[in-house]
Amino acid sequence: MVEPVFRLWGGLSAELNGVSIDLRRAREQRMLVALLAAKRGWTARESLCEWIWDEPPESAANELHHLARALRRELAKLGFDNVVQNRNGLWRLDIPPTSVDVHLVDHLISAPKNDDAHASALLAEALRLCAGEPLAGFASGRIEGFRTAMKEARRHAMVRFYQVELRLGRCRERVGELLALFPEHAGDMKLTALLIAALWLDGRRPEASATFQQYQENLREHGLSLPREMNDLYTRMLNDGLTATGGGFPLGDLIGxxxxxxxxxxxxxxxxxxxxxxxxxxxxxxxxxxxxxxCPVRIEDDCVICVVPADVERKRVIGVWMARLAETVDHQASVGISLTGAGNARELAHSPSALAALAGAARGRLVITLANDVRHLDGLAGGRRVDLDKFDRVGENDEWIRVLQDDRTRHKHTANHHRASGRAVASAGHTVTFNNSPVGSQVTAAVINNSQWRTA
Structure with missing residues (x-):
């Protein structure tokens, strides 16, 4: 695989064909970090200033241009000409995201994977790239937030990598690595569970039990109770029900x-x-x-759990029922839909991609995350009830996510006008429809701009 040109893991550096750049001032370095973090997107001047200065001076706007000149001069040494762009108070770095290690890591984590062996190779490469301390030597509020996101991406890669490795039967090869990680990640339920599973599957059952007891004792010292998933894992161990090919927490399901x-x-x-x-x-x-x-409905933790009988058409649930849910529930909510039980459904509803989409959505939106096996159910694609093309692949477990929004007053007025006049409906902003017809009096969409509606 081609090495990234720009590295944020282990510090900041940029090198291509033996040529490197030298940004001597901290402000130049911070500007490069901010533009690289934007992943080729446009960054507002005010936001860029917050990356560069803890307290931007009055002359910040003018100084940005001086910093940009220095940055352009250094990047030209690598063959990147005119990549630092600005217009109307917006700035960006026009460089392919895969030239930046942090974005290449994200790509490797979320890339489609044919099977566990393929996933292992991609995730191993991701972990190789994200070694060391992210953005070492940098300190600011904005950079600290980005550093936290980088560490979380590495954690996702670690969890997924050890899942597929243990499913491939490589427990003995990986148990030492998991033991080395345990002191730093003793409070991480997934990594701890993977260590326990690796020890158990490698035949080191007393150590597996001792690790479980240590984890449980750590929780008690902090006044916390044992998560149900860990209790279920321990029960499976005692009943000899834990196998590398059995799936379930913490090993997950086979890919492909x-x-x-x-x-x-x-x-x-x-x-x-x-x-x-x-x-x-x-x-x-x-x-x-x-x-x-x-459909039995119950509450588990912070989720409402609904089990749909197998004879109910899946399109009906994912299409019509989810559209009605967006119309009915007044709170922002994330939804996980799975074929492997409540545990996986809750995990999908709590996935970082779902929570990030929910945090960025306007009030009244519903974020739906499908498990990979649900997305690829036979007979789900096609027809009018669900448009799977509007689901985007994201996350460490090949999740599929989309956002639904319901604005009842505006949608009802628009849908009625559309039926009455037969004219196309448009908005002053970008609108993407979920399907070709309203559900009842509701128009469902992946993205609905909140600006005033007009008719075309």
Whole structure:
């Protein structure tokens, strides 16, 4: 694989064909970091100044141009001419994201994977690239936030890598690495569970039990109870039910060809952003209650869990029912839909990609995350009830995510006008439709601009 030109892991450096750049001033370095972090996107001048100065001076706007000249001069040494661009108070660095190690790591984590062996190779490469301290030597509020995101990406890669490695039967090869990681990540449930599983599958059962007891004792010292997933894992161990090919927490499912029964029940987890599932339980139940369907609804942790019978058409759930959920639930909420039970559904609803989409969405939006096996169910694609092309692949586990928004007053007016006049509906901003027809009186869309509607 081609090495990235720009490195943020282990410090800041840029080198191409033996030629490197020399940014001597801290402000020049911070400007480069900020523009690289934007992933070829435009950054507002005010935001760029916050990356460069803790307290931007009055002359910050003029100084940006001086810093940009120095940056252009150094980048030209690498053959990058005229890549520092600005217009109307916006700045960007026109460099391919895969030339930057942090974005290449993200790409390797989220890239489609054929099977566990392919996933292992890509994730091993991601972990090689993100060795060391991210942005070592830099300190500021904005940089600290980006450093935290980089560390979380590395953690995702680690979890996914050790999952596939253990499923491939490489417990003995990886157990030493997991033991070395444990002191630093003793509070991380997934990495701890993977260490316990690796020890158990390698035949080191007393050590596996001792590690579990140590984790449980650490929780007690902080007044915390044992997570249900860890308790279930320990029970499986005691009952000799933990196998590398058995799937489930913490090993996950094989990549490439789902082992899930195609007639398995869909489990839907709805997590309100408020963290109070009792506030939306009745609203969710109303969506999942039909004269011909009995869907059990319960509360687990901060999610409302709904189990849909296997004989209910999956398109109906993912298409029509999710659109009705967006219309019915007044709170921001994230949804996870899985074929492998409530645990995976809750994890999807709590995934970083779902929470990030929810945090960036306007009030009233519903974020839906599908498990990979749900996205590829036979017979799900096609037809009018669900448009799978509007789901984007994201996250460490090949999740598929989209955002639904419901603005009842505006949608009802627009839908009625559309039916009455037969004219196309447009907005002053970008609008992407979810399907070609309204659901009831609701127009459902992946992106709806909040500006005034007009008719074309």
């Amino acid at each position: 060809g789902s082992t899930v029964d195609n007639k398995a029940q869909l489990t839907v987890a709805v997590r309100p952003d408020s963290g109070k599932p009792e506030e939306i339980r009745d609203a969710v139940a109303s969506v999942f209650t039909h004269k011909d369907v009995d």
